[in-house]
Amino acid sequence: MSARIAGCVLLAALLVVPFVVRSEFWLSFWLLVLMFAFLGQAWNVLGGYAGQFSFGHALFFGGGAFGTAILQVRHGLNAYLAGAVAIALTALVGGVLGYLIFRYRLRGAYFALVTLAFAEVARVLIASFEYTGGGFGMLVPLAHGAANFQFSDRRIFYLIVWALVAGGCLIALWLEGSRFGAQLIALRENEDGAQALGVDLVRTKVLALMLSAAMAATVGVFYVQNFLFVDSHIAFGPAMSIEALLVTIIGGMGTIFGPLFGAVLLHAVGELAKQITGNAPGLNLVLYGVLLILALRFLPNGLAGILGRKPKPVRETADA
Amino acid sequence: MLEVRNLAKRFGGLAAVDGASLDVAEGEIVALIGPNGAGKTTLFAAISGFVRPDAGSVRFDGAEITGLAPHLICARGLTRTFQIVQPFETLTVRENIAVGAHLHRPARREALAHAEAVARRVGLGHRLDQPAAGLTVAARKRLELAKALATDPKLILLDEVMAGLNPTEVDEVVSIVRSIRDSGVTILLTEHVMQAVVSLAERVYVLANGKVIAQGSTASVTSDPKVIEAYLGHGAAERLRSRKEASHAS
Numbered sequence: 105m106s107a108r109i110a111g112c113v114l115l116a117a118l119l120v121v122p123f124v125v126r127s128e129f130w131l132s133f134w135l136l137v138l139m140f141a142f143l144g145q146a147w148n149v150l151g152g153y154a155g156q157f158s159f160g161h162a163l164f165f166g167g168g169a170f171g172t173a174i175l176q177v178r179h180g181l182n183a184y185l186a187g188a189v190a191i192a193l194t195a196l197v198g199g200v201l202g203y204l205i206f207r208y209r210l211r212g213a214y215f216a217l218v219t220l221a222f223a224e225v226a227r228v229l230i231a232s233f234e235y236t237g238g239g240f241g242m243l244v245p246l247a248h249g250a251a252n253f254q255f256s257d258r259r260i261f262y263l264i265v266w267a268l269v270a271g272g273c274l275i276a277l278w279l280e281g282s283r284f285g286a287q288l289i290a291l292r293e294n295e296d297g298a299q300a301l302g303v304d305l306v307r308t309k310v311l312a313l314m315l316s317a318a319m320a321a322t323v324g325v326f327y328v329q330n331f332l333f334v335d336s337h338i339a340f341g342p343a344m345s346i347e348a349l350l351v352t353i354i355g356g357m358g359t360i361f362g363p364l365f366g367a368v369l370l371h372a373v374g375e376l377a378k379q380i381t382g383n384a385p386g387l388n389l390v391l392y393g394v395l396l397i398l399a400l401r402f403l404p405n406g407l408a409g410i411l412g413r414k415p416k417p418v419r420e421t422a423d424a
Numbered sequence: 425m426l427e428v429r430n431l432a433k434r435f436g437g438l439a440a441v442d443g444a445s446l447d448v449a450e451g452e453i454v455a456l457i458g459p460n461g462a463g464k465t466t467l468f469a470a471i472s473g474f475v476r477p478d479a480g481s482v483r484f485d486g487a488e489i490t491g492l493a494p495h496l497i498c499a500r501g502l503t504r505t506f507q508i509v510q511p512f513e514t515l516t517v518r519e520n521i522a523v524g525a526h527l528h529r530p531a532r533r534e535a536l537a538h539a540e541a542v543a544r545r546v547g548l549g550h551r552l553d554q555p556a557a558g559l560t561v562a563a564r565k566r567l568e569l570a571k572a573l574a575t576d577p578k579l580i581l582l583d584e585v586m587a588g589l590n591p592t593e594v595d596e597v598v599s600i601v602r603s604i605r606d607s608g609v610t611i612l613l614t615e616h617v618m619q620a621v622v623s624l625a626e627r628v629y630v631l632a633n634g635k636v637i638a639q640g641s642t643a644s645v646t647s648d649p650k651v652i653e654a655y656l657g658h659g660a661a662e663r664l665r666s667r668k669e670a671s672h673a674s
Contacts, residue, residue: 281532282532283526283529283530283531283532283535286519286522286523286526286532286535287523287526289512289514289515290512290515290523293511293512293513293514293515294510294511294512294513296474296506296510297506297510297511297512297571298512298523299474299493299494299495299498300472300474300494300498300503300504300505300506300510300571300572301498301503301523301524301527301571301572301574301575302495302498302499302503302524302527302575303495303523304493304495305495
């Protein structure tokens, strides 16, 4: 339980940030942390609760980002409508992809590789066409105003993203207390056992993937609205996929606040490293790596695990 | 209630199930026995949808269910347990059983309440909040039973729920199985523990090399020469009979 209390405290503290922090740099920093926390939550739905480790969540992040950028720039759609359509389309892509993947029983390493491959294909394709911005990427014209979902005051945007992260935690909370979540976790723990109890493997996993894809696409949409720029390397590159799984694994897979813990810790450490080393290129990445290794070695349940929600069960006997 | 006709399943060159037929009527406890490798588990898997049979048909409650996905078969009221138990390790006993209870109970609270009631029925009432990973073999077998029972089945296939239990534990599970049947659930079970087969089953099918070689009451089946040979080898029935006659003569 104490992990939940810590999570609530952290979430509350992050709500105060825009009212305390005056520096534009630090506000942007925490804004990005929140976005990655929600991206991690998207990964958590599929990886943490359903046990399907995706290495290609950039595909869904990019789908949202490029979807909204293309719809706004090329087709003149309103920012809200463009965002909603982009999220829906990405969820649909996730659904089709998920159906193919799960119908043919790809799991574990194969699932990871297939998702990575699709993200890479998308990265190359997006960079190859004029319509999708080619090698330059896409710029959404600056037009501040609530009607365009662009805010000259970054604090407003920060609060919206904060609400999104809080919503993400509510989604995880719902998973933990609903039939759908119970079925996902059952499939994660034991596919045969779950199917024998009437759990529809393909349908349940596809729905989880669609939910996860829609959440990741939402981060993509918000990213574009914040930076007004996106290119295929940022959106579909492996770095984004790794970000999504790293914050969750370090924070605690299959926990409500894991992705938030992970995002805060990783980026705080990364930023600290940058400040200390005076921006020595790549050093923060070395730190990322070290942290991941330490987390995997010592924290099988992530940061949420040390805060002690569920101690690792000990077997009474050596079973056959 | 269950009609299996000429079911066949090959794995490569091996005919695991080779034209097996059996019937189970509503309210019965029927046992399926046979030596190791006879095809009992494969037959169960083919009936419950986990493997697709190559030939033959399975009818349940008057409807064809051959080759349907396991979750659809389960939703119709036919569910199975596994010889190698399949618990959801990190979940508690209550949460494990609730997965089954959710089949017909969308609300979490209702599913958890039903899980608790089912746990009591199989004698796991005092372990509700224990994680499945920490259970003993005997408790894991009961959990396997409880999960299946929570789906409100009409017919349960029990795949060696008593294997690995000591005689006292076997007796306890026997009475649980009987109480499940008395509550209106039909049971088809495979078992190596003859103590359990004799005290539970009203009818027995004997499977050897994927074929049903005998059926009837426990007594008639165990004295059938074909059955003795399936277990003890070719010519065993002959030798047993001559030894028996010799001992009578002396």
